[in-house]
Amino acid sequence: MGIDKPDVRVVIHHDLPDTIEAYFQEAGRAGRDEQRAFAVLLYDPSQDKAKARKRVADNYPPEEFLHTVYHKTCNYLGVGADSGQGATFFLDVYDLCQKMHLPILTTYSALHLLSQMGYFSFEEDQEIQPRVQIRVQRRELDNYNLTDAQMALLESLMREYTGIFTDLQYVRGIDDQTHKLLVSLAEKRVISYVSRTVANVLRLTVNRQAEIHVPEHFYSQRKDHYVDKLKAMVEYADNQQYCRSQLLLSYFGENDAAACGTCDVCRSLNKQQKQ
Numbered sequence: 001m002g003i004d005k006p007d008v009r010v011v012i013h014h015d016l017p018d019t020i021e022a023y024f025q026e027a028g029r030a031g032r033d034e035q036r037a038f039a040v041l042l043y044d045p046s047q048d049k050a051k052a053r054k055r056v057a058d059n060y061p062p063e064e065f066l067h068t069v070y071h072k073t074c075n076y077l078g079v080g081a082d083s084g085q086g087a088t089f090f091l092d093v094y095d096l097c098q099k100m101h102l103p104i105l106t107t108y109s110a111l112h113l114l115s116q117m118g119y120f121s122f123e124e125d126q127e128i129q130p131r132v133q134i135r136v137q138r139r140e141l142d143n144y145n146l147t148d149a150q151m152a153l154l155e156s157l158m159r160e161y162t163g164i165f166t167d168l169q170y171v172r173g174i175d176d177q178t179h180k181l182l183v184s185l186a187e188k189r190v191i192s193y194v195s196r197t198v199a200n201v202l203r204l205t206v207n208r209q210a211e212i213h214v215p216e217h218f219y220s221q222r223k224d225h226y227v228d229k230l231k232a233m234v235e236y237a238d239n240q241q242y243c244r245s246q247l248l249l250s251y252f253g254e255n256d257a258a259a260c261g262t263c264d265v266c267r268s269l270n271k272q273q274k275q
């Protein structure tokens with residue numbers, strides 16, 4: 001939730017957050033100008049509790065599934081047994097799941113768990129810098145009827161990136177004008193040009209293993225921690241007895257806060273007292 005404006009009046013949670021910490025941070029985007037503001041949580045006990053149980057299964061799939069994802073990912077990337085250490089790939093997870101018949105959400109979770117276990121590093125939505133390779137020999141450039149600006153750019157690239165004739169090289173400092181020149185050169189088939197993009201990056205930190213080992217403490221502790229956090233969020237949503245502000249502050253260790261008097265629970269209790 002990337003909103004950072006002082007005058008947000010209402011924050012609405014359509015789905016139950018995973019943790020009270022996340023809910024507190026996101027709800028706190030409302031009313032930063034210290035004017036009256038509202039945080040609304042839309043909650044259906046039966047449906048949202050079922051969704052919460054599914055989240056646990058999606059985020060912590062069975063250990064056998066981790067083995068399946070590991071080997072199918074290596075097969076998809078063409079990594080053979082006892083090889084691959086240090087190799088880096090741009091991983092299209094949707095394509096992986098389609099070709100290897102894997103469910104998307106649990107596959108993402110499995111990739112992150114395997115990354116935390118050290119079999120590879122997996123980072124989502126990494127910004128990949130532009131890359132350029134010159135496809136023709138220097139002596140052939142005169143045959144392409146290039147402009148002075150195109151030639152000047154090619155000369156600069158050849159001076160700065162020595163391997164640019166053999167492989168794609170990461171290129172720094174590409175502004176809009178340089179981008180347009182690179183596109184025009186790519187259209188003439190003088191260069192190969194991969195513009196700045198966002199991709200999932202997977203790097204093998206060890207050679208492909210015949211078997212993977214999931215430490216019991218690693219898996220169970222993380223799962224139990226996630227379940228406890230999610231359970232606390234569900235209990236907060238279920239609460240109809242205690243001031244919500246007091247509950248939130250108590251969760252963070254502040255146990256002597258006064259009732260807010262304005263949350264749905266406080267208003268309901270005040271109404272009952274007046275009857």
